[in-house]
Amino acid sequence: MSADIAIRPAALEDAAGIARVHVQTWNESFRGMVPDWAIDRYTVEKRIGHWSNWIRRDNYVTFIAEDQSGIIGFVNAFPDESEPGFDAYLNTLYVLRSAQGRGAARKLLRAAAASLIEAGKTSMWWLTLRDNPACGFYERIGATLLREQPAPPELGEETMDIVYGLRDLRVLL
Numbered sequence: 001m002s003a004d005i006a007i008r009p010a011a012l013e014d015a016a017g018i019a020r021v022h023v024q025t026w027n028e029s030f031r032g033m034v035p036d037w038a039i040d041r042y043t044v045e046k047r048i049g050h051w052s053n054w055i056r057r058d059n060y061v062t063f064i065a066e067d068q069s070g071i072i073g074f075v076n077a078f079p080d081e082s083e084p085g086f087d088a089y090l091n092t093l094y095v096l097r098s099a100q101g102r103g104a105a106r107k108l109l110r111a112a113a114a115s116l117i118e119a120g121k122t123s124m125w126w127l128t129l130r131d132n133p134a135c136g137f138y139e140r141i142g143a144t145l146l147r148e149q150p151a152p153p154e155l156g157e158e159t160m161d162i163v164y165g166l167r168d169l170r171v172l173l
Helices: 012-030 036-040 044-056 104-118 134-140
Strands: 006-009 061-067 070-079 088-095 124-129 144-150 160-166
Touching: 006 104, 012 036, 012 044, 012 061, 012 070, 012 088, 044 061, 061 104, 070 104, 088 104, 124 134, 134 160
Parallel strands: 088 124
Antiparallel strands: 006 061, 061 070, 070 088, 124 160, 144 160
């Protein structure tokens, strides 16, 4: 069922496609969880700049998932030891709602984990919105809930984050 999904490293020319998917997934997934003004700030134009910079960074790993329609998802991670006991940070993992349930997220995480392991990393942590339906997915892949904390103020004063950790990246391979 997931054979029609290809995973590959992102290239600079993918920045616009990733930005488009990023904005669309925020609208699909988080509208109603965070204030509209917080979502409306995420424009494709702003995201192209972010993604162009992130793709250029040597220590960031960025992969995209594609099917016959184009880019349907992406993942971005990088070395980070700011969370005690972890040495990498999962910055983003998004799959278009229309493409969910086909294994793209698992394939993207597998590619990111393999790349991080190759760079000598062993574990990863990340933040997500407390009410994000993806929390169930994260727990199914073996992530541990570390804590709940306020989200950054740019997501609204009432918004809460969940911090997850995965102590052994090899479980994703």
